[in-house]
Amino acid sequence: MADLGAPPGPTDPLLEIYLERRPNLVRFFAARCGSLTLAEDLAQELYVKLATRDPAVTAENPVALIYRVATNVMLDRARGEARAGARDAAWRRTAHASVGEEDVAEEAPADEAVSSRQRLRQLVEAAADLPPQMQRAFRLHKLEGRSHAETAQVMGISVKSVEKHISAALKTLTARLGR
């Protein structure tokens, strides 16, 4: 019975795996929540969660477990925000558009990058040169904030096609702007 309350030992293999994967997990969070600062924060929270986890939670696949807990940490955060009065702005929106929202805008390095007119012109030109369908999907989703499903409905195409268009657009834009 005593092992129920036993804390994880100092050489907890799960924590070691976490530390190895930390950069990957930060990327995971950054893509899911749209903010690097928040991602670092969530990665730290994940560490605490893992270190204090219920020992009855065993892991056949530790990496899967870590990502599962990571997803829960994000759900927790979203719920906390909703409770804190972030209104019923759906998690998807919170998760997605937080960069554009005022409460986190001050920490978005992206804002600084586009503050220069020249950078903005590059962004616009790169987007304008995308093939029409690709551009439309990218615009509806990424720029105007519609979900994949909504974009699919507006365009009258499948969600899969929307994903393909947005993915191809992002690839093209990265190749062009990323140098």
Place this chain on the structure above:
Amino acid sequence: MNSIWRFGDDARREDAAAWVVRLEAGSLGETEAVAFDAWLSAAPDNANAFDAALAVSHIYAAAGDAVTKALSERRAAPAPVGRRAFLAVGAMAAAAAVAVVVAPDLVSAPKATTYVTAKGERRTVRLADGSTLDLNAGTRLSVTLAHDARRVTLDQGQAVFDVAHDQRRPFLIAAGDRTIRVVGTQFDVRRRAGKLSVTVARGAVEVRPSEGATGQAYRLHPGQRLDHIEGAALTQVVATRAEEVLGWRSGRLVYREQPLGDVVADLNQQFSLPIRIDDPTLAATPISGVLMVDNQDAVIRRLALLVPISTVRSDAGVVLRRAVASGR
């Protein structure tokens, strides 16, 4: 050689963009998350390509309004400066008009599809609208995607609904004498033995009496659970930890102060050998804890750590009894 190298670079960029888009959509399952991790770790260049794509995605998200405006102005470029605002509005109106034309009413008769899971079976169903249903063991439900609404009838069992946002087509779940209405959210619905529970993880859902039934309607927010006994007017809303309720999807059952009888009812959906409690006092004993659902013996052993029980086995099943109090 040069061209092979470029091809590799291009493929990497393609993978990176695809991962960013998939992650941002938020529909990444556990297996995919592990695949994502493996891809990142496979080569430092993969991680770099991902960072580049993510940075571009973030820049566009942050500059969304400015870029949209500039794109609209570009399209209207020949116009004199003074008419810009008017043209921007015009362009939007045109886009809206196109949207109306492009979305025709598909009058094809919608068909209901029934999904059933057996004991111990879990299943993920992806619907054509982008919604995902995770079915727990012993569940039966049917889905109809019509052009005016998305309808699910939950005959029995438990499922987590991750509903794609679609303002025009509400997502309606009929569960006995209650109907749950959704716009876009994630939540768990459980209907077993005349008891209905709805737990919201994200977004908001409405639970109201189905046609012909009486009672009050409720709007549930994240972290709330509604409990209802079918046929009764009474409904209760309590605070809960949604991620715990949804834990069954990863083989984890989380309980806080729940009667052992309910826990056993859950376990009996997972294993073919039934567990029984004859002692009503024991069945009503509240328990709290986390149970990994792997094999029945191990689960019962873990259960014995949470509540003092002894087990009697036969071919007909396992009977749980109160353990003789020791040290008293």
